[in-house]
Amino acid sequence: MLFSKVAGVLRMLVRSFRKQSLQSQSLLSGAGTWPLKPLEESKKRPETDSGDLYAGMPAPDPEKKVTPSKDIFADPPAKEDLSLAIFLDIDGVLRKLESVPMITVNGGTLPLDLGNRALLPEALRALKYLIHLTGASLVVSSEWRRSSSLLEEAQTALRALGMRVRGVTPVLRPREDLFVGTKLDPDKQATLRLRWAERRAREITAWLQEHREVRHWIALDDLDLTIADEAAIRSADTLKMGPFLVLVDPEVGLTMSHARQSSEWLLAKKERPRKMART
Template sequence: TMPGCLDFGQQDDRSLRPDSLNATRAAAQHTNVTVAAAQHARAYGKPAGPSAASTGPSPSGGRQTPLIFLDIDGVICCNHHGELEEAKLANLRIVAEATGAKVVLSSDWRRQRPLKQRVQRALARIGVGYVGCTSQRKKVEVRGSWLIEQPVRPLEIVEWLQRHRDGGAGCPWVAIDDRDLLCELGGHDLEGHFVHTFFSSGLTLTLAQQCISILSCPPTPLKSQYSNG
């Protein structure tokens, strides 16, 4: 963990259930997360919360608006009928409120306009800013007589940062996904910026804490540079 950064551990919290005991615990965790994030935001001279965010560099060349590269299936939608789940949206809102972060959609949902619009409406309803979505990039590998499309979501995220945020310099960001993006092409650039969810539980409160920890750390430039072609 970098000096001055939050460390909430690596454990996942699958025990939250809608009973009174766990609801009380969740409320207490929410308070602790928000207070801790506010303390770290003040340490970097930036108030916590969406109202403090700007979409570009500050006049003094300081930090830009934190970004969340958001997958949907296995993060916000952990079911087989396309429902955006309120508990997961609430945890996403905790991250946004604590850090001022806005969303860049990296999910396959961005490929279909009706699905993308559903996400945009849900984000607007909970007060989480939406910046845009990553481009669609393909990497095809020839294996014998087969053409195999390689997963390249990390490259799509890196390309977005290069085009819109100077390669991530001055911009805290985190990618949330149920795919193990670190093992995909370009995944090494996501090291220290990735929170791995599971379809069975999605974005839990513990994982929201990890997102806040990452977004509270000083931004670092990308390790690699890729062609936009």
């Protein structure tokens, strides 16, 4: 009886040993049905005790190619379209005004330090992208147009990037009859902004009246020109600025977001009849 039990145990041990042997041979020969490691574990970096923060992350996949971002200027530029115009301010749009001392001239506030008047590369790129998409022409409405040297400097910088200035708006006098507050006790700074905005609105209107081929336009400016749109302020023959103003933060300058929004607006309006309504 004892011999029979021992013989049974030996037979079980022999069968177990043979089974394990066959499984090991199958795995080593590649004939098994499961891999030696799960797929997820095979791509992990080896664990170390070095404290590497990336030790547990998947290793780079050599077969996965990184697609480079598309060059926004890769597509052919739009042809120049004289029916579209961009009225361009410079200070606060192509040049930051952060911490720049200011001076009041002819009812407007200008940067006092013109010695450092480098234009922002990011803003210039955004402006070039806007023209690249639309083919719109540039008209300088900035106070830089008052100085032949400053205007030439701006034109040179724009030409270097393939942008041509079509013209400049006329220089008109501010209206002395406009006040914020009362005539006896006006808010001087607010009055200067109002007079400047109203004057610029008349200057843009005057240019458009001389160029009837322009059907649609925008004004890139850091001055809120809409303050001149009120009926009590706006002259009967002056266009409203609000629907066409792209207001730029003077401490940031023109951005790619401005460029995309402006291009969408100009291209959406392109096929519609020109509106010179003043109501």
